[in-house]
Amino acid sequence: MALIALYVFAAFIVIFLAVFIKDFIKNRKSHYKYHKGEVIMAFVLLAPSVVLAFFLVLLPIITSLGFSFTNYTLGDPNNISLAGGDGFGNFRDLISEFQIKGDFYHAIKNTAIFVVFVVPIQIGLALGLALFVNNKRRGTTIFKVCFFAPVAVSLSVTAFFWREVLANRPDGIMNSILANFGIPNQDFLGTDKILGWMIAISAWQGCGYQMLIFLSALGNIRKDLYEAARVDGANSFQRFKTVTIPGLRPTMLFILITVFIGACRVLIQPMLLDQGVYPGSVTLSLYMYNQGQKYGNVGLSCAVALLMTIVIGSITFLQRQLLKEKKK
């Protein structure tokens, strides 16, 4: 394992040196010449970041990619072979689990439902809040702080907080309030409701951050465009449709992609709200964590990671193609 890592690192260093030499030669041919010492120093300064990026980013990705084709387990880490004989055993295993509607099926289903709902709700909320606080009126700063506050709190803390609020106990916060009105104990986090709460809590927590980005983008839209639209007799909805939305298009694309990727990786909410891995709340990231960390099936876990990367990457690429501004 360490030997493979060294080979990969050696290859990486060779590429790094090749870039250095190419840059050096190019520099010699160019009109504006750097000093030799400056070029060397630039690469020396870059080297720590490059080495760290290799060990902390690139190597884990390459290793994970390799593990997805093996039967690597935490319990027997020195006995690695190709999964299923041909390297595709993990993928066949996942397909068979999907067919019998096992946890992998539920993980895909729950993640898909979560993404389909949380992305538009979170972006819609963020846009609505941004438009709300964008109007200069008394008290908007307080609203801005209130809307952004959940972003500053860690996901674990908010998940714990909501678990206590919604706890299926008479002393749960929500049930205590309801009891005052004579309403009996409610199982808010029951099997059929947990996904809905995951969506609501995630949208609530995440929208403040996107609100700030929208706010910044709204500030960049030229005011004269609104004036022109007003002169042409456009009402507020028409101004929103023809000026605001086109003006937010690049920002919208960025937010759409980041919220989509974040939603696909949802982990903390089901882990802490449902306190375990159950069909009603399991997501792909939680499934991956459970297989790799709890059951020690690292190869299988990496196979899920690879599939997730392919799916998320493909959909993100599609989003970029569909929503990017057409060049005139």
Add this chain to the structure above:
Amino acid sequence: MNKKVLLVPLAAMTLSLVGCGEPDVDYTDNTRLTMRVHVDEGSEEGNGYKEIITAFNRENNGKIRVDLEFVARSGGIYETQLDNDKRKNTLPDLFTFDAPKCAYYAKNGYLYDLSSSFSTTEQDNFVALNRYQSKLFGIPIQESSAGFYYNKDMFNRAGIDVSGITVDNPWTFSQFKEACAKLKALPGLKGAVDMRLDATADETATYLLYPFIYSCGGSFVDSTGLHALNYFNSANSKKGFQFLKDLLDNGYTGTNYGAQDFFTHQVGMYLSSGWTIPELDNHVKWGQYFPDRNSWGLLPYPKADDGTAVSCNGSWSYAIGNNPRTDKSNVVTLLKYITNAKSSKVITQHTGMIPANKEAQVGYANPGSAEDVLLQQLNKTSVQRPETVGYAQFSSAFGRAIKYLKDYGVDKSVDDAAQYLEKELSRLK
């Protein structure tokens, strides 16, 4: 900027990478041994280990010296470190492990086979040993058991007589339900008994509830530990789950009880382990509800009407690491020392748990006390949790069956859990 200054972080980074190398462990020096435990150094249990090892080092001065390492079991750090050591072949000479994981560790080569190191007489001195495929791999540090803590005042008011119920003459599921019905009739109670059905996030529910399935003649996995279908969801196993479902359906228990409901007189009974005894004895906290030991009692597990009495056991155990050290004689000497009656007493004096060594159990509990009920139960009716390499998977499946019992009923929740376990176990073949 002085270029030499830039060399400092570069040199520091290089040194830090060099520091990632393998630790220098000399397995040929049999006079220096390493031992790792799963608790914090400052904890009561940690103090117990320190006391034992200090005594061992003193008695073996000049011959064997043991270095004790503490890795608190928090967020899986202890297990991850064992996994890393296994990968690097640097396992400690002796370490502690959670007993139900014995099969997993033994199958994957973490543990040294102790079968020939402990004679039959020595083995008979323990209530339950950790075996895998008939070989001995672990010696328990201490033991645990559980039972039904009950509120004597409530039992009197409900007219429930439990004077004849003992470990040798346990109550039946029917008698248990009758008692629950009487308790439920008392005004102001949430329910009759806290069965800990909500504790499925960790091992608690599994540990406390598996005896009900065994009592009905049920099982969880086959003898290989790799098949669950028709075992986990056999007719007898479902009878055990049905008993729990009946308690739910009749409102005798619930999944929404708080951890303090028994202590604050919200329920009349509480299924819990021996850890609850010192909690109840904490008069500062519970004195107004349970002023003394006469205000509460402890009853053994009920048995199925046509079944056998079964109770839980198992805690953490010691094992010898399967590392490059070829001569294990000194490690075996250490293991025998830390599991002898004297050491067993030392550790349980610090933790309050039941000694694993039978010799150390003499004088542990006053006759008729709560500790005595647990001790008798442990020695007479306790059965270990299933022996399977996929214990973590089993525990998840069991928790899943319990969690969905109320909503989906016995058949669906247990069948689904069995299917899930079968799939997960198939990955271990």
